[in-house]
Amino acid sequence: MFQKIKGKDPFEIRSVATSPENEIIEMARSIVAFGGAAHPKPVSAESSIPTDYLKVFVSIATNIWRAKNKMMDAGTGEVREDMKRVDRHIEAICRSLAEVGIVIRDHTGDFYDEGQPMKVVASKPTPGLDRKRVSDTLLPSIFWNNRLVQNGEIEISTPVTANKPANS
DSSP: OOOOOOSSOTTOOOOTTSOHHHHHHHHHHHHIIIIISOOSSOOOTTOOOOHHHHHHHHHHHHHHHHHHHHTBOTTTOSBOGGGHHHHHHHHHHHHHHHHTTEEEEOOTTOBOOTTSSEEEEEEEEETTOSSOEEEEEEEOEEEETTEEEEOEEEEEEEEOOTTSOTTO
8 A cells, every 4th residue: 555665764863954945845755656646536525534544634734734834924925935936845735635635724814603613722802893703723624525624723803892892
């Protein structure tokens, strides 16, 4: 099923001089080499996958999301210029995950309603809002074939009410 990794020891402590871009490119190549390439037919919602594999896919998806967030310019919301080449590889990994049914959902900026399957870690009253809104996604929701397999963790902004001042 999976081939044994040849070459470098995956637990080797690498030199500080090693470029993070090269590390990410190498990681992307190894994922593609182990079947991350285009899937010849769509995966049905009824298909099963061993739990251990699903956990690995969820971990990969979460870490890809984290890497993507670290590549973004906070001011513009765009990928930083020095990370654009790496972003192509990150996007290719996301497409490969999507081809096997894995979807990563960042909730930042979405409206929030009670009952959504997300863990609210913090809530802060914010003037000017008329509805609750997700101010930050701390952990994305992950779906496999339209089924939730990881609940997101979020911070929300709430409207300021008359009996609850914004400075409290």
